[in-house]
Amino acid sequence: MSGDTLFFGGLTLTEAQALHQSAVAIPWARKNLFHVEMTSPVPIGDAELTFNLFCLSVDYSPIALSGEKRQIGTLFADSVTTHDAIELRITTLDDQAATIQTWFKKITKLAAPEDGTVNPPAKYAITIAIRHAFVDGVKGLIHKRLYRPGSLEISLSRSESAMTELSLSFAELDSFMLAS
Numbered sequence: 001m002s003g004d005t006l007f008f009g010g011l012t013l014t015e016a017q018a019l020h021q022s023a024v025a026i027p028w029a030r031k032n033l034f035h036v037e038m039t040s041p042v043p044i045g046d047a048e049l050t051f052n053l054f055c056l057s058v059d060y061s062p063i064a065l066s067g068e069k070r071q072i073g074t075l076f077a078d079s080v081t082t083h084d085a086i087e088l089r090i091t092t093l094d095d096q097a098a099t100i101q102t103w104f105k106k107i108t109k110l111a112a113p114e115d116g117t118v119n120p121p122a123k124y125a126i127t128i129a130i131r132h133a134f135v136d137g138v139k140g141l142i143h144k145r146l147y148r149p150g151s152l153e154i155s156l157s158r159s160e161s162a163m164t165e166l167s168l169s170f171a172e173l174d175s176f177m178l179a180s
Contacts, residue, residue: 029133034058039127042106054093058130060086062143086172088147093163100166108149121173124148146173
């Protein structure tokens with residue numbers, strides 16, 4: 001129990017057990033536990049709750065810094081230049097009434113009406129809040145920003161009897177406008 005073993009990487013059995021217990025005691029965040037809350041100038045109706053229930057996945061980079069290398073003689077130095085805008089992609093299901101698709105089309109028309117004009121962000125800004133590791137919408141690390149609609153992708157196939165999945169993309173409005 002107290003002798004070093006190669007099997008445990010040079011640890012004693014007691015040390016290996018203590019290390020295992022420490023790892024098991026950590027309350028790990030689960031990938032499948034998250035809560036999505038969306039607020040929009042276009043009423044989503046029951047879709048606000050539906051959006052969270054139908055949401056299959058969320059992909060985004062909450063932190064993205066860009067920089068450039070600057071030559072100093074034969075050496076270099078890194079210089080941070082920008083904090084990049086967040087691109088958010090949500091994969092969700094939709095109901096037979098096309099609630100999510102209809103909402104997305106309406107919010108897109110608010111941003112860029114068919115008459116060729118562009119409205120100010122106050123007319124179409126969407127607040128999206130994503131909570132990590134919990135599904136109750138109260139606990140967990142929250143990422144909350146203002147976004148504009150980006151694109152809607154739909155994949156249909158007669159060869160499978162699966163639910164219709166929508167891929168919605170959103171772009172962060174700007175770093176000066178904070179979500180309330």
